[in-house]
Amino acid sequence: MGTSAVSAGALVTLQELNPSSPNFKEGASFRVTGKLQDYDLETAVAVIVDGDARLNVDTKHLKLNLRSGSMYQFIGELHIEPNNEAFLRARVGRNVDGLDINLYRQSLQLLREFQAEQINTRNG
Amino acid sequence: MQGSIMDALYNTHVKLLAFDFLSLSPNPSCPTDPSSFCRKGTPLSRAESVGVIVTRELKPGKFLRFIIDDGTGCIPCVLWLNQLTSPYFSKRNPSGVRLIAQLASKFAAQIQLGVVVRVRGKITGYRGMVQITVSDVVLERDPNAQVLHWLDCIRLARKCYDKYSKNGV
Numbered sequence: 379m380g381t382s383a384v385s386a387g388a389l390v391t392l393q394e395l396n397p398s399s400p401n402f403k404e405g406a407s408f409r410v411t412g413k414l415q416d417y418d419l420e421t422a423v424a425v426i427v428d429g430d431a432r433l434n435v436d437t438k439h440l441k442l443n444l445r446s447g448s449m450y451q452f453i454g455e456l457h458i459e460p461n462n463e464a465f466l467r468a469r470v471g472r473n474v475d476g477l478d479i480n481l482y483r484q485s486l487q488l489l490r491e492f493q494a495e496q497i498n499t500r501n502g
Numbered sequence: 503m504q505g506s507i508m509d510a511l512y513n514t515h516v517k518l519l520a521f522d523f524l525s526l527s528p529n530p531s532c533p534t535d536p537s538s539f540c541r542k543g544t545p546l547s548r549a550e551s552v553g554v555i556v557t558r559e560l561k562p563g564k565f566l567r568f569i570i571d572d573g574t575g576c577i578p579c580v581l582w583l584n585q586l587t588s589p590y591f592s593k594r595n596p597s598g599v600r601l602i603a604q605l606a607s608k609f610a611a612q613i614q615l616g617v618v619v620r621v622r623g624k625i626t627g628y629r630g631m632v633q634i635t636v637s638d639v640v641l642e643r644d645p646n647a648q649v650l651h652w653l654d655c656i657r658l659a660r661k662c663y664d665k666y667s668k669n670g671v
Contacts, residue, residue: 384556386520389573409554409573440616449645453554453571470556470616474645485649492656493521493574500525 387453389486392431397462404458410435410466411451411474411482417444423465426450428479434465442471449474508544508666515550515622516541516663519655520575523549526625526632539625539632542667549634551577552620552642552651555613563587566610570621572648578633579621581609609639618642620651 387409394401395410410433412426422438435452437444444450454468518526522541529538529545539546553572560566566581585591585603613619623636642648 384569384571384576386571386573386576387554387556409571442616453556470554472554472616472618477645478649481646482649485652488656489519489574489652492659493519496522496659 389489391483391486392426392428392433395431395433395456395464397464402456402458402464404456406456407454408456408466409451409453411449411477411479413449414444414446417446424450426452434463435471436465436467437471440468440471442473445473449477449479451477511663511666512538512545512547515548516546517550517651517655517658519652519659520551520553520570520572520577522574522655522659523551523577523625524575524632528627539627541663544663544667547625548623549625550620550622551634552618552648553577554618554648555615558613558615560610566613568613570619572651578628578631579623579636580626580628580633581606581613581636581639583607583610609636612639612641618648620647 385407387407388401390401390408390410392410392412395408396402401408410426412428412433414424415427415432416425422436424435424437424444426433426435435454450471451474452466452468452471454466456464456466458464526539526541526546529540531545551570551572553570555568556571556576557569558566559568562583564584566583568579568581570577570579583603583606585599585606591599620640620642621634621636622638623634626633626635
């Protein structure tokens with residue numbers, strides 16, 4: 379059967395969104411998770427971090443009360459600027475304080491393995 | 503034994519990841535049944551999904567269309583809101599129909615962009631796409647609900663749905 383007109387936000391960690399990664403493509407849809415480090419009220423740009431990795435998120439389309447130090451998850455499209463800096467233009471976002479980030483990372487790995495296994499089985 | 507489990511699965515809300523749900527195909531043994539689909543040869547009629555609402559299109563008094571993104575794909579869903587005007591419900595007990603209509607309105611109010619919901623319903627086809635015709639909505643406030651649903655789906659697919667599939671995967 380057909381596929382939806384909306385692209386699913388591929389699950390990635392902020393570490394995976396770097397210029398050398400295969401995920402780093404203009405217009406690609408992602409779901410990202412990180413702690414809010416900074417928020418600019420004028421531009422509505424939020425900076426989220428996960429360990430050493432960080433990402434700018436354009437939140438101007440969202441009605442979300444952002445608090446520094448809280449965990450957020452955003453779904454949107456990646457935009458790459460000429461200087462190779464990327465930002466996510468968020469379509470939706472939510473506070474995920476209380477998310478078990480270690481469980482999230484481990485489950486993401488299991489999910490990828492399962493998806494690959496299922497797709498291989500069907501194609502094989 | 504396998505037959506009875508497959509019959510039970512047919513009447514269960516199977517927990518499927520979106521990529522798995524989107525690969526369902528119409529059941530060739532029941533071409534006239536709009537709510538019978540197959541996963542690896544196993545007939546299914548109902549599904550359960552958890553994900554973020556990423557689109558919402560309301561036709562008041564008619565339906566609410568929305569899309570759930572679970573990170574592996576996007577599932578189109580429809581929630582009917584026409585219980586008080588549809589001929590389909592005209593022969594049923596009016597107080598029961600009013601209750602169904604009230605419940606559907608309550609669900610529609612909960613379905614807002616960016617929230618995480620668990621939906622259950624019938625698997626149906628619409629314009630060549632597989633979708634969920636929603637009968638039940640639960641708002642998930644626990645930020646770990648999505649992760650736990652992924653793990654449930656993986657475990658059930660490996661230990662149950664694949665084990666008893668006709669294709670014997």
